[in-house]
Amino acid sequence: MLRHMKYRGVPPSADPYSERNLAPASEQVNQAATDAKKKFDWLNVHRWLLTGQLMKNDDSLVAEVWRSLHSPAAQLEYVTILGRSLSEIVHCGLELKEALRKRNHEISPLQREDRIRDELSAQIKKLSRQVPSMLNGYWDKLLQVSSESSSLAPECLAELLQQKLKSLVVADRDSNQRQLVMGEQTQLVLNEIGIILSYVQDAIAQDVHSQSPHAAHILEAIETELDSRPKSVTSVQLHNMSLH
Known part of the structure; x- marks a missing residue:
């Protein structure tokens, strides 16, 4: 990264895929993968592993990562992001x-x-018009994923989440649509739902990773290489930057 910043990228006559030119970026990608593993963030582990392999023109990991990123864990991650966005809208x-x-x-x-x-009133009205469609999408996707047998969630989870959502909505008198209550309690409940989903997501993602032998082998090789490599000042600085 420092080399690219200094020389503004790979020289025009050089091969961008040469081992020498890929080394700095590969080191950061590998470090990001191991950092994600320490956080039990298996979806991002797979994303970083695939990035590293594709940088080497190696597509042997595509099938396993595709399965990981199309699993209920990835769907729950998407729902969690939607919930976070709704919370930000409420804020x-x-x-x-x-x-x-x-x-x-x-x-x-x-x-x-x-x-x-007048501008503030117009922004509030615009926000109110946009929320119902997003809320419906979040509601439907949340219940769909949490009720699937492949989500490894208890049968009562979907009902529990639905009860929590019902406490956050009111019927709009004009459109008769579900409208999110704009209050701090709404933010707290959305955050609580996100925490619940994260536990289920982590369990599914780890289960998917345990059935991804090629990804596990690559990750193990990366960890072995990083552990055996002497730490340079530059690599320590880059690692610290990635943590902030």
Whole structure:
């Protein structure tokens, strides 16, 4: 990485896939894979392993990683990201409402027009229109994945998650659509659902990894190589950068 920053990449006449030119990037990719393993983040372990193999023009790992990234673990990861996005939308909505409240307090009650107040109101309405479709997608995908037998989840999980979701929604009087309650409690419950899903995701991902012998072999070889290699100042710096 430092070499690429200094010389702005591989010289035009050089082979970008040569061992010498790939070495710095490969070292970082391998380190990222082992760091992900320490966190039991098996999906990212497979992503990094595949990246490293494809950098070497080796596609022998594609099938195993494809299976990993199409497993219920990857679907749960997707649902968790959706939930995190919904939580961020709620946070944004709360900030907009607080800004509107402060603006209403600042201006005279007799003042009918105010550009800032109107813009804040418009943003809140726009946000409210976008939430139902995203909420429905999150709701449907969450229940679909959590109720699948391949998810290794208990049968009661889907019902538990549905009850938690029901506590976060109200029916919009105008559109009769499900609308997310914009409150701090909503953020807490969405975060709680994400934590529950993460445990199931980790269990599935580890199970998939245990059935991926080629990935396990490559990871073991990388760990052996990293453990036997003397630590240079540069590699320590790069490792520290990857952790922050």
